[in-house]
Amino acid sequence: MEHHFSISPRILLHLGEDLIKNESIALFELIKNSYDACAKKCEIDFHFEDLKLTRITIKDDGFGMTKEIIENVWLIVGTDNKKKILEPNSCGRIPLGEKGIGRLGIHKLGNKITLYSKSIGNSEVEVNIDWDTLYKAQKIDDFKIDLSENETAKEFTNSTGTKIVIENLKTTWDRRQLREVYRNINSLNSPFTETNDTFRVITTSNNNVFEGLPNFEDIKKDALYFGHCKMEGKEITEFNYKFKPWKSLEKVEQGRKITLNDLLEEDRILKKYPQKNEFEEIDLNKSKIGSIEFDIIIFDMDAQILNFANSEKTSLREYLKMNGGIRVYRDGIRVYNYGERDNDWLGIDLKRVQRVGGNVSNNIIIGSVKLERANSFGLTEKTNREGFIENESYDDFQEAINYVLSLFVRERNNDKSFLTALYKKHRSVEPVLSDLNDLVSIVEKKVEDKDVKEEIVTYLHRINDQYKEVKEVLIKSANAGLNLSVVIHEIDKLINQLTGCIERNEKEKAIKISQMLEKIIRGYSAMIKKSDIKLNSLSKIVSIALDNYEFRFSDHSINIITNWKENKLQAYLAEAESISVVTNLLDNAIYWLTYARKSERYISVYITDQIEGYISIIVSDNGPGFNIPVDVAIKPFMTGKPHNIGSGLGLHVANEMMNAMNGKLLFISDENEIEFPQAVKNNKANKAIIALCFPIQKK
Incomplete structure (x- = not known):
């Protein structure tokens, strides 16, 4: 007698809870869907009533979905509709979603979901989901979803796109958590890239919860050391380091600049951390990583130097505490959770503890690593959306960034030593x-x-x-x-x-x-x-x-x-x-x-x-x-x-x-x-x- 598996409807709850770690990642997954839909703009609105967050709305101007796509793709968990697509879509983008489970992030946020979507030449589609009914369902087929077409559009009268309204929120959001989510949303695009006109994420609210937060452009003025490089194959093909002293540092006559031509020929070759004093070369092409761009700014938080900065010191320290580290971006969109406070993926803080002097820490740097999805298929994202699978390609990727970082830190150490000698109160040799x-x-x-x-x-x-x-x-x-x-x-x-x-x-x-x-x-x-x-x-x-x-x-x-x-x-x-x-x-x-x-x-x-x-x-x-x-x-x-x-x-x-x-x-x-x-x-x-x-x- 043959038997078959049956699935409890609660599996959907577990997928949403276990595969999507937190609210920031849940929102990020929905934003990625907007990106894949060729949207130019994705708006996220946080609506408050009586000082309490009651509704989150995500709206984009992408190409929308038809009733058939929602039935056969959006409502099917784990569909391979986007799996391993490495060819650009109609707007030249390679899809970010691969596993088809990102939409379960909605459940992480709230129990009542209303979705509106309209594609060109088709009626607007409306979907209503009440996750509370899932708890009562005995079988997956008992969990009913209301899907209909609106003859008269409610949201998209003269345009296409998708709007998701999330209510009956599962979390009681406090001010700290909201500002943390705001920070994460704003980190989706690299701060080192000029405004992305092809895809922008805009955050709004009817509350002042996001007011007064410092932005990257303001904070950047307080940095002293700047680096940019590009890596291709086995080599560094672009390298620029700048020491840019503030005008208030009057004892410093001028800054300093190092370019690719100033590096030793051997320094330009990408190398792994030496084992038994022997270096092993890294080949980004062989590892299927493609070209890498790396940008970094380094701050000097020593009190004797920081006193000359024209900034509010507490705000600067708080910003770096929340945003310090090196993040990874692929096709302009962030790969979580590199650069988060609990992810020292390059071992930066560990190296600082292991070796006295000469190293930086995550809370004095802001960095960005940029990859191209079409050429970096050796790097595969984990199902839980927390970084890449740690294979040989990832090891080479990590080693390459660490190597170039060490070159920037070496140059920074030279300038920091010079600066300290000028302004240190006791400059005695002994x-x-x-x-x-x-x-x-x-x-x-x-x-x-x-x-x-x-x-x-x-x-x-x-x-x-x-x-x-x-x-x-x-x-x-x-x-x-x-x-x-x-x-x-x-x-x-x-x-x-x-x-x-x-x-x-x-x-x-x-x-x-x-x-x-x-x-x-x-x-x-x-x-x-x-x-x-x-x-x-x-x-x-x-x-x-x-x-x-x-x-x-x-x-x-x-x-x-x-x-x-x-x-x-x-x-x-x-x-x-x-x-x-x-x-x-x-x-x-x-x-x-x-x-x-x-x-x-x-x-x-x-x-x-x-x-x-x-x-x-x-x-x-x-x-x-x-x-x-x-x-x-x-x-x-x-x-x-x-x-x-x-x-x-x-x-x-x-x-x-x-x-x-x-x-x-x-x-x-x-x-x-x-x-x-x-x-x-x-x-x-x-x-x-x-x-x-x-x-x-x-x-």
Whole structure:
């Protein structure tokens, strides 16, 4: 005996409740239907009676529906009428709705529904739905819907379109919820796109509930950093970054602009976040994503800077709290729920927590990602209308946006650092020591009791000395930690090679690798031993540092140009710390040579007395050079590396250690300042020049 499924009418209630998360998405689905109907305008009206919202009306001027379409399409749940349509309709639009369940969003909003629709050359159709009767129905066929044609049109006398009136609302809407829905409706179109004349959403009300809300154009004036780019295939094809200081920032002489031509050639290639220090390229065409446009504005919410903004600070903060983040738009219409407060889809806030300094947060940015539906079919929307299915194409999409975002943030960091230096109240290189000295002066002036004064000053001097000791230990520990990560990586590689040699019975090669392993361990030991400042040979420092990285140079096909063997120059330095600093610079050079994909790679380590008063180790290479200002490069947590990878401490620690040895770290921008050996010039290994200057006289 055959049986068949029967469906409870309550399934319609569950579909509406479960597939449509909230009222904003329900309205959004109805707006999408207007878009698919080639409407130029969709009006949403919120009607109040006695300060209570009683009716929501959605009306468009699209091509409307006939009685047959309503019967055979609109009233059939899950129809494939629009499924996977990638061809433009009569107005050139590719339909947004795919699953045929968006109309169930009406039930999310209210129980009494009246629909009017008129298409060209046909009578106006009226539909009345009372969802309350659904609760009483035993079978789906018991749920009756009133469908009729109006001989005399009630709503569309000389036009086409659809009007939906929703009453007996299911939610008691408060002011906060209404303003939230208003915000979501206004986010349907990208704020970075000029007014969309082909499709506009207009929100009205007979209540003042929406008055006084700030808009994007007003808020945008308070931003300082602006970015726009376009990605196609594997590359960034357009790139514009602007730092636009307000007139009130009088100390800033002018803004700054970066274009595609200013980027390193390698920076233009889209890359995933590196795994094991290796970048993997992204191909948007292969992932069926098509071209992407990305716009962003970044605000500076630091009080010392924000005080110069000509705006109401509380309103700005509230607007960014509600609207901050990066949203996604396809064919000019928003894809929910990217950019909402509970969806950190790019991990922006997470990265800020995981890494100190150098990152932005969602509540200081407003961004827009634009896609073309016809070319982005690798990205499929989830049934519940909350973003894309998280497949390989989505992963590549996410990685591409994160990569370009990191380039904009890098440029913003440069300008923010410059701005902070101009306006920060305490611009001392040593802020803590400076504050302590200021405090001593205040105590000596303000405290009259001699005994109390002496006791407080004694404590402050003791704190000063202890701070210096703690800082010295932390700097050395940080440097050891930076080098340790590299050493562990190299040892791991060599152990794997040694294991392979032993398994293949390659005795001579196994002995050679064992010797190299011992040399690396010995070299690292030399870096972490405590050493005093005394007269030392710079050749010894360079030779140990180069030996430490012998395997890495070979592994990355890097040629070394150096004069340490024939050099006898000496200076005052601490051996372990000096080896560590040179190793730090070598690690940087290896990274940038590898990143730039140079076919021939050269690093120069040159000992010279050309800088007066010092004997110097000058490290340079034939890589891309510096991509961030040198004064920014030595600040903690600042990096020029893509995806903001690394700790951003390398050059800062190197600079601090040189200062501790009474030396200095110099960035040399003009290659002609130093007379390099001919081999360095011939191989153009005079880029990214850093001089480690050690004093000739003991200080």
